[in-house]
Amino acid sequence: YGGSAGAGSGSENKGLELLRFANRAPLIFNQGGCAVTSAARDIDWRRYNVNPEKTPITLFINVVSVHVPYTSAGKQSVAEEPEIYEEIRQAIMESTRNLKSFLRRKIKRRERKERAGIFEKYIPIIARRAAALTDKKVPDAEPLIKEITGVDDAKEKED
Numbered sequence: 001y002g003g004s005a006g007a008g009s010g011s012e013n014k015g016l017e018l019l020r021f022a023n024r025a026p027l028i029f030n031q032g033g034c035a036v037t038s039a040a041r042d043i044d045w046r047r048y049n050v051n052p053e054k055t056p057i058t059l060f061i062n063v064v065s066v067h068v069p070y071t072s073a074g075k076q077s078v079a080e081e082p083e084i085y086e087e088i089r090q091a092i093m094e095s096t097r098n099l100k101s102f103l104r105r106k107i108k109r110r111e112r113k114e115r116a117g118i119f120e121k122y123i124p125i126i127a128r129r130a131a132a133l134t135d136k137k138v139p140d141a142e143p144l145i146k147e148i149t150g151v152d153d154a155k156e157k158e159d
Contacts, residue, residue: 001099005058016040016052020078021062022070027077034077036061039088048096049103057099061088119145 005017020027020036031037040059045052069079078084123141131138 014056017058030077035080048100
């Protein structure tokens with residue numbers, strides 16, 4: 001996911017790239033009639049917050065077996081046997097669940113930083129104004145900001 005993953009070139013939205021292998025040999029031709037392609041196509045990507053046209057993601061799928069059911073003698077694609085199709089589909093869904101968790105953590109981290117920025121901006125102003133109203137010394141707002149935003153907790157969890 002991310003970086004230089006996905007199909008396409010340059011800085012455009014790349015989308016889904018599917019790399020199909022059978023026993024470590026690349027399946028270059030006949031992609032449309034392959035069990036690997038149909039299993040990847042039949043996934044409900046919205047469930048995992050992934051848009052296959054825009055999200056830079058590369059799926060590397062290698063079917064390893066002594067008896068891989070190819071569609072032809074040319075070994076250009078894997079036949080759509082129900083058991084193989086379902087296993088490939090389940091493996092893709094398991095990996096995309098992990099991707100969904102990763103993306104959710106990334107979004108929460110970004111939201112926490114945004115929230116911390118708001119508190120860091122306004123709490124010192126509020127502390128100064130409140131101290132001026134009560135004719136007291138301006139308190140140190142830093143411990144309060146750390147407590148509210150949980151910045152220390154987030155750093156510990158990342159390390």
